Amino acid sequence: MTQADTRELRCFVAVAEELHFGRAAARLGIAQPPLTRTIQKLERRMGVRLLDRGGRGVELTEAGAVLLYEGRKALEGVAAATRRAQRAGRTPSTLVLAMKPGGDGGLLAEILAAHAAEPDATEVDIDCVDVGEQAAAVRDGRADIALLHRPNADLTGLDSEDLLVESQVALLPPHHRLAGRARIRESDLAVDPLPRWPDAAGELNSPAIREAGRLMQLISVGRLVAVGPESVRQYAWGGVACVPVVDAAPITLALAWPEDARSRAVSLFVRVATTVAPRNRDAMLHEPEPGI
Known part of the structure; x- marks a missing residue:
């Protein structure tokens, strides 16, 4: 069966996303005629029409829509494999952990100490990424592992182990009407502006949040309230x-x-983390009292 190579996929994805050969050629840094020939050759080899070129411009066929979706994943996979192989081949090799600032549940220091004590431990680099970017960083190869929160994070294409289950707290401005309460309910926050997270629902008139420091700043000055895991207490500032x-x-x-990862460094870090986490669970999980 005839298959597209990565060069052809990059050309096709560019055209499919731009829906314009001229713009796609400029994006790729090539002339338009060779790009057109590449797409035509790909269609002939695959035996299907990928693009309709009519009076309304360029449109995707059903087959083209499928190839765009799968092609993006394939190109991301190639890029991720390249990044991981390059990182593993460096001397000394490193293991990159992606997390949002303060997103470790208070576990990371002990995990890193226990990991460093292992005779075969790889050096761990911490990559503090924007809110909601942890899983993407693993999928595209920028990171080998990530600390993230379920059910908020999209775990497509990833394996995972749970480390800590936490109750949630409201993060409120210092002079908020509820700041002095011992406990509240979600309905108490119905009239308050909540953050808009990347690719998630939120109030349209609320600031979009990608960085944890910006979130704390906006809460501290009364622009927002938010709900997060209990462990965020240790990172709250500005009177929040x-x-x-x-x-x-x-x-x-x-x-x-990554699913089906074969990295011994990843396997060791996961083993250490899942050994350390239960020792902290009872101390760090605070069950809310029933009722108000």
Whole structure:
């Protein structure tokens, strides 16, 4: 069966995303005629039409839509494999852990210490990424492993191990009407502006949040309230109050890595993390009291 190579896929994806041969050629840094010939050759070899070129411009066929979706994944996979292989081949090799600032549930220091004590441990680099970027960093090869939270994170293409289940607290401005309460319910926050997270629902008139420091700043000056895991207490600043939300669903801190990973360094880090985490679970999980 005839298959597209990576060069052809890059050309096709560019055209499919731009829906314009001229713009796609400029994006790729090549002339338009060779790009057109590449797409025509790919269609002949595959035996299907990928693009309709009519009076309304360039449009994807059903086959083209499928190849765009799968082609993106294939190109991301090639890029990720290249990054991981290059990182593994360096001397000394490193293991990159992606996390958002403060997104470790208070476990990371002990995990790193226990990992460093292992005779075959690889040096761990911490990559503090934007909110919601941890899983993407693993999928595209920027990171080998990630600390993230379920159910918020998209774990498609990843394996994972749960480390810590936490109750949730409301992060409130210092002078908020609820800041002095012992506990609240989610309905108490119905009139408050909540953050808009990347690729997630939120109030359209609320600031979009990608960086944890910006979130704390906006809360501290009264622009937002937010709900997060109990462990965020230790990172709250600017007088931000943390009040238990008794009916908020628990949130799970998880360690994630690529599906079917064959890296011994990843395997060792996962083993250490899942050994350390239970020792902290009872001390760090604070069950909210029932009722208000």
